Amino acid sequence: MEHSKPSYYITTPIYYVNAKPHLGTAYSTVMADVQARFQRANAHDVKFLTGMDEHGEKVAEAAEKNGFDSPQAWCDSMEPKFRDLWETLNISNDDFIRTTQDRHTAGVQKFLQVLLDRGYIYKDSYDGWYCRPDETYFTETQVRHHEEERRAKGMDAADPEHPLCPDCDRPLERIQEESWFFKLSAFEQPLLDFYESHPDFIQPETRRNEVLSFVKGGLKDLSISRSTFDWGIQFPFDPKHVAYVWVDALINYLSAVGYGAEGQEAADEVAFRWPAQVHVVGKDIIRFHCVIWPALLMAAGLPLPERVFVHGFLTVRNEETGAAEKMSKSRGNAIAPEEVIELLGVDAYRYYFMCDVAHGTDAPISWGRMRQVYNADLANSWGNLVSRSLNMAGKYFDGCAPVRPANFEQATPLKEACEGIYERYAACMEAFDYSGAAQEVLAVVSAANHYIEDMAPWALAKDPERADELALVIWNLLEVIRIASELYAPFMPSVSAEVRRRLSLSQEATNNLAEACQWGGLAGGEPVEKGDPLFPRLVD
Template identity: 40%
Template sequence: MAARALFSAPPGFYSIPPLSSLTSRAHRAVLSHHLHVGPLSFSSSSHRRRCHYRACTDESKGPTNSDSFVLTTPLYYVNAPPHMGSAYTTIAADAIARFQRLLGKKVIFITGTDEHGEKIASAAEANNRSPREHCDTVAQSYRTLWSDLQIEYDKFIRTTDQKHEKVVKDFYARVLDSGDIYRADYEGLYCVNCEEYKDEKELTENKCCPVHLKPCLLRKEDNYFFALSKYQSKMEELLTNNPEFVKPSFRLNEVQSWIKSGLRDFSISRASVEWGIPVPNDTKQTIYVWFDALLGYISALLETGENPDLQTAVSSGWPASLHLIGKDILRFHAVYWPAMLMSAGLGVPKMVFGHGFLTKDGMKMGKSLGNTLEPTDLVNRFGADAVRYFFLREVEFGNDGDYSEERFINIVNAHLANTIGNLLNRTLGLLKKNCESTLPFSSTEAAEGIGLKSTVEKSVEMARHHYENLALSSACESVLDIGNAGNLYIDERAPWSCFKKGGETAEMAAKDLVVILETLRIMAVALSPVAPSLCARIYTQLGFTEDQFKSITWADTKWGMLQAGQKTMDPKPVFARIEIKTEEELQEVVPKAVKSSKNASRTQGMVGA
């Protein structure tokens, strides 16, 4: 689901203390005081439905396969079109998926949209659409952006898909059978936009939501609750036995703190929301969007034509290797979701990674501030390679990061246009001038006695290590180190001067060109998870076909792929520098289109060859 702010209790999940404490009126009074949201009561003992306790097992866990890698982004909430935060998560997931494919893993990369809930229905009504029409439109905007950003996902799940509803109902039945679902009344002040109950202490003086500044509504509902409190010890055990379950490590500390404070049962249904999956055997209630959306990670595994049930989905690849999420939805994925899975007898994901937030020019982004960052605009102006590279290189993965247009342009020009692009362009130019664009030696022969080869090999190994540990910024740095070493090498060797001397000196100069081109080839493989189109252009200019590039593996980072006699293409910029143009210059180039652009003062013509 899309990110929502977290307070003392997670958004939408209004919670209550363990069931064992709800045995007396006195305990209920304590509960009301603790939550600050009004009295909670059970109308009768029959209103609380409990089943026998069933020990959690992993009998429904999917097959373990070290050659498979299943990763997910959140299912993005379709109340509005995609924003840069959603794009950042998905770019990172795509880079990780591409790296795992290079390793030869069978990757299932899952993304999609969360399409139920009151907020969706309200957004649809505001746009004079039915909820379904609204969801179709926004879901397509995600697909379009992912295509523009060169996201190669394997599964796109929508929570309005029929197969998803069947999986949700199967899962609900399992949890009910475990004795972990019961019914209770609840009353409190509710914010429709946040889709959560608010503590009165949070509200403004006029009883408005502090986030949306709109009045909160007093609601009393008869809901179904999940008995999270039963899984206190199991969750503690999970984190103790699996310290890698939550990353980065400081996020693990947050999760441990939440659990130590005591787990409380939470609501998993809504009586006042029609746009959702009906609760089995109770059509007056719908399943709460978080309980619904998390199961999209499992329903997405179903193949077209397969029997749409929970067990079939699980056997197709569950548990996931990695949930990649923003830090604001960490609690849902690292606490509530594992407990739900335990209740259903399913395996938990291997890792949950919570990354940070993005700011712009050091400030939090928001429409009211007029400083939103639109991913479609960035891609249209600068190209997918530049956008992908900047955010993965400049933001230390796991921490918050900042976007500055000046910094963006400086980084991509220096790294992609200069360090990589210019090195390739001038080396191919020298090869064309002196060797008729034909490699006179193999890269193995050319590198004999050359120290650059070992430098490249060490940097490649470091890049692999960083990719494997999700240190994407460090992986980019290691690959760029290869380019810096190549530039230093060519400047020191000065082959342009050596060719003029002829004889053995010219022969050494020719070998130097092959060494540099092999260095660039290896860079293209190692950087391909981050900037795939740029790396494809490098590969084809070196004389390989597009199909050959598509079939590369991490093994191709090994030195020695370039062979004597291989023809290269004529040099052509693989990444054109981003030029900052004045308003007058832009009006001369595109007078009408640019005049209407808010970003008319800064743009570029071409971002790639």
Template identity: 40%
Template sequence: MIKNNKQIEEGTFKYLELSKKKMKKKFYITTPIYYVNDKPHVGHAYTTIIADILARWHRLKQEDVFFLTGLDENGQKTVEASIKFGFKSPQAWCDYIAEEYLKTWKNLNISNDDFIRTTEERHHKLSIEFTKKVQKKGDIYKGNYIGLYCEGCEAYITESELTKEGFCPNHNKKPKELHEENYFFKLSKYDKQLLEHIENNPSFIQPEFRKKEIINFIKQGLKDISISRQSLTWGIPFPGDESQRIYVWFDALLNYLHPKEYWPANIQMMGKEIIKFHCIIWPAMLLSAGYKLPKKVFAHGWLTINGEKMSKSLGNAIDPNHLTKTFGTDALRYYYAREVPLGNDGDFSEKQLVARLNNELANELGNLISRTLTLIEKKLNSEIKKDKVDKTLFKDLKVKQIDKFIQDIEPHNAIALIFHFIHSCNQYISEKEPWNINKENELNKILYNLTDAIRIISILLYSFLPETCEKIHKQLSLDTKKLSLAQAIPGILTTTKINKGEILFQKVIFKETKDVFKNPKCYVTPEVQRLGIKVKFAELINLNIKKKHMGLEKLKSEIKKSFKPNIRVLKGYDNYSRLLNIEEGQCSVYNLMDLVEENGKLPTINTAVDSYNIISLAKSLVVGAHDREHVKGPVRFDIFKGNELYIPLFTNEKKSVNKGEFGCIDDEKVLCRLDIKQGDQTKVTEKTKNIILYVQGNEYTSEEYLQEAIEEICKLMIRFCDGEYKILN
């Protein structure tokens, strides 16, 4: 009950604000929700930045915008990641990754209105309600499923989708064959309705060539799909059957329905690898449950590295936080928007990012603003007076065309047109030569029009470069919150006090890094192979190794609780020790076990060594790592002749090795004697930038076991040391 005038005023204000909001045109945009198998990389940032640009643009148009992103936290991959990285529960792992994403989105100036997490109670409730609606429609039944399952995609895939080598095209791994009793969704029932909807709504799937792919796929005939998992423990219970969990993709897609007052979405933005889920399964689910379909699904291409999709599982992911720290948030946002036509794949290039920063942001935009405001400061006492519009300056201002490019989801064309106008402004100032004009009226008119042009540019670029444009607004004494696209017309600027401020963009000197993959030759000689020794090699580059990391310290302190030695693997090491009559020293895994037994945790050496020690102990595998810059020639496991140079770790004393023993050597020296002691010359320190890594197995270790181990080590090292990795064999 309202009791006083203040409450009446507040109530009236809230009512007017609500009424005003209801009158606005709604615009709802989504990104996919991202897996929590690892921290965000620049591929995730690409999707999210483009969506943010579109959301900000529609806010400039005074629309009622809702921008949703979030995390897909259910499924087996979450459980596996939590175990791998030593977290006490899947939820603890999800909470950690959620913080990493939120930190990254803050650094990238992402303006999302909600951040959905599929472990939240609201999502569990929605998923169960939706599934019950589909059950009620009669579109769910129980059956047996046999299929190829890709753990990377967390999805079943058909043989026709595999590469010639039998790998998943997205994750470059062979899928597993699974047999399960599951619940199925009658996807086959909706093929005609889907084709009709696509035909009647030409802009439903974009780009056009993606639409043709989907149409062709549907015409081949749709099969009913499994929507539950019997083997999962981490997920949402299937309604009416506690022994099953709702399939992670089925529940993940439902996240888009949370802001129900905004559904259907205007644009659902995603990478091309998940378009079939969003253009076939998702609309069929919505038709079954009685929901409207999204207005547009847009699948952008991949941001690639050397032509390969960027992915943590492929070891080529780049941390966007590193890029923003090095080049600035807006430089990265600009590069994403400008560099690649959105529907196509584009190779990420740090060199090209620097070129865009220097040539376009610093030279074109920064120079225009600096020259104009410096002249106003020096010649007009930092004040520009309102003046007549010079139409010749604004002939290349194409706001309607820029807006159309945004509506058509062509941000690269929109920003190119904005910079065409910036180029015209730079030509204008060069032609007018205001630095040579002494008549105040004539000078004011030129600089007024240039300042007004900068004001308009700051509005048009705000969606792309929010941080920079807010600085420009301060320079022009403008209130960012009051700006709109409708104000992007000449002549609005009034008499204004100018605050020149700082230089907006500092140029960067690009240094072609020497730290590239060199693909060093690494091998095991036949003589060593006959001992049953197997080795997997990897190369890691551009590492940032530190003394310690609290995340690693936590993993190390918990290792004693979870560690169980693999007796069979250790027996393999013991076997060839007896065969070679080795009496001095013991396998490095035993050394780690002794340290944990004595101290309760693994030692702190540095973030690289600590990372591989964790996996070495967990897998009972011998691991070696060598500073690549101190390795000469091929790295090989060979039988010693007895004359090799060997300086044991943390000593300066040369020691002999026994003829007939084996070890890891290069062309000059012993890198590691047996599986016992590494050489000092190639040890990994905080100064090390590039590493040759190996995992050494024996007769009891399978190829798959070694491959899994070396990938886990590489991923852990990248997590705590940055950089990139590549499996060599």
């Protein structure tokens, strides 16, 4: 297959199906969707992957707990919950993978066979600590360090028989079972060398430092199979063993682009799509994506992804104390995506979480802040500009946009504000600095609102001799709206499409954003529609 555009392959984590999607899973997914939409507008052939992680002990337990006759039946019941929320949030994924699909089984089994053939896995017995809720193994050193950190904070000592998980602080259990091991220890120096030669592989910098510290602390071989239950993908050369759920899950990024499938078409797809440009993940799975996954790929002789972007957790700002608190049902502060959508609407939901929440660190959210951002940025600024400008165009130019004036390149505050906007915006977007990108657009929108007050089009309209001046002013405003609608489209695709419709422009987002941001693109002369407010003000 011939490809006229360069590939841009972006992924979310695949989500565990022991519970329905929540605010955190939606956060990762919208974050990846915004980047996917930006890259499509930037003339890339985008593949945006998300999906469900369906194997492992926790899934089998969830199926039994919820009265399903099989783990597969439970997984099948969960799929609509994820797909429906992603459809509601206007997620533009090109693929939805499930780890129970045949294509994924083929990819995992091929990968395991390659590891065996290349001498990077071996059979032994595992005797060590295991976190059942997180389905994660921990070394004696990791467990000891965690206990030392807890004691340094003045916490009570844990039960030596059941020390606490370094990730979730729940009791670990000691397990002994036959297992296949991956020679992770062989990749300590290769990983450190790779991090040094690819300083942008892990972003942001704080997460990179965290990974470096972990790897420099020493790596031990990793158990990658389970033999005490069968809900997983069998090893092709040892059917008594199923793949450890995290190894199984990571390989989805390959199986989704044809790895493991037969034929030239699949081989061509792998060659075109791999390596991925970016994995978007939460900080809780950083070791899997930034240590284990690159080591596995090195062992299999495959290229590594270009980048892993690691975001923090969402917390809740206590509106009485101002403190950031962990979101939990027991605290009564858990927020469901549907609740936020009900308050803000879908596009404003996307805007708030992408443009007002810091992505690289844990970020507090609050209902008060949501209302504040909605009213300030969307209702009072962007929505107000669109409403006033289209109203004046319709009123002063017989329901149409003024035709692009001959002197449209004349220096004006708005033309000046838009100079270099694409370059500034794109630099922020590439770095996942969505707040910075949105501020660039908001600055132009604010400049346009000030321009209305400074130029007073209502006064110009009273003087027939200033008709050309009025046409230039209104055209300038509509041109800013056109450009802003393209720049806001990755964040607020539905509203941007509606704005373009009201301007009698194509509702499809551009596939050449740099060109779309050039001054002078609005021909004018077409009908305009004020319409209802895009963002009605929220009142307490």
